[in-house]
Amino acid sequence: MVIICIVLKRRRQTPNGASRFPRTEDDDCELGKLIENPEYVRNGIHQLKSRNILYVIGQLGNSVSTSGKKITEEYAKNHIMSYEYHNYLDISRRFSNLCSEKVFKLNCVNFIDGWGGLWNENPCERHDTLNTIKKVVEQSQTIENKKFVIGIRTEIKDNLNCKLKALVIHMKENESLLLDSISTYKRQTLMEEIKLLQNSCSERDCGCKSLNLEQVSGIHQEPIGTYLVVKLMGLDHTMIPEFLLREVGPLKAMSNHFERLMERENIWSWLPYFVCLGYYDEEEFRPEIADGFYISNAMLSSYESIEKYVKRIQIQNLVPMWSTTFCCDPDVENKEKNEREVCVFRHNFLYICAFHACFKKYPKQILLFCNLDAILQLVRPKGYLDQLTIEADDIEVNFFCEERLKNLAKDNVLLEHPLIKDWKIGKKKKIKALGQYSKMVR
Known part of the structure; x- marks a missing residue:
């Protein structure tokens, strides 16, 4: 399953005519090599x-x-x-x-x-x-x-x-x-992948050199598999020590990495727009989202530094990914027969981590502009956290329900979500308290 995406109506061309995003091996194919067992x-x-x-x-x-x-x-x-x-x-x-x-x-x-x-x-x-x-x-x-x-x-x-x-x-x-158990074949294949990661690195003192299967298999902070852990470590070797810290783990390590990229490299300042929209169409800039993060169209004109984080798929394969009820862009349904390609994060977990990083920096803007699918899947009120979600405080929950859901709050399906349940309970308590206070004043 996949994924947040950038839509490319025309592939950007480099001076020699090659696509800025050359066709790279599909992440499913890469993982497929590991599990073609x-x-x-x-x-x-x-x-x-x-x-x-x-x-x-x-x-x-x-x-x-x-x-x-x-x-x-x-x-x-x-x-x-x-x-x-x-x-x-x-x-x-x-x-x-x-x-x-x-x-x-x-x-x-x-x-x-x-x-x-x-x-x-x-x-x-x-x-x-x-x-x-x-x-x-x-x-x-x-x-x-x-x-x-x-x-x-x-x-x-x-x-x-x-x-x-x-x-x-x-x-x-x-x-x-x-598939979660470690078989003899799986151990051997993972050791080969760790060796490949080490051999691809020319830094003598890199943390990857001492990496071993026991360390990777011992990471249990989030519900992600060992194959994915190795792939994530390979994206940027400076993250490896943080990945291995039990009090940090993969979700926090990867989210911290995206936070640092947003702070250090101006090219990553557009990441919240990427996360909010769910896809980026070069010919259909969405100012109503970009303005909320002070992002200009010019900031989206160059993104070579993200190549290792993304892959390309046809836009028609995007359609079934989105919730039929809460899709952030109704036009997605009109793209079913469109064969142009889109650029997507290599794995869903990368989107989850990018969402966490952006929510931490811009909680209210994310709640206001981000696609509802992501918010409903990844945001919870206090007391409802699971291993992949992020916690919204009472002020943020109230803001989301009153500003974002004002036209949807009566939807019976939405009422099943903890964010809306807690908000409704809080409102009832406030009304009751106000009633009691009015009686006392009288």
């Missing part, structure tokens, strides 16, 4: 032979999507079936618009991911997530020539588990492929 793939294919559903479960960065797609494709080829990849939001829409039997093709293996949210679970979508999983499970139990591979993050599965059991949905051990 016959052990994982064979196990998944074997499990799928005797049942119609397989759950591929793992932490962010443990190649859930790559593994699930590989199993889906290989099983389909081996059994003369077609295969398709879906985001759960697309499937949810189809269940709303079609009779259940027509949502999926016959003789097809379907991989579905994106459950709960693009970056983190959105409480507003929990009911929809549960309802869609239930309908997919029902399809797997009643229609023999349809197969389903469900890719789901460990923490989202844990959050949904009790409610799934209430719906009599159990992700049984013989229906699940767990």
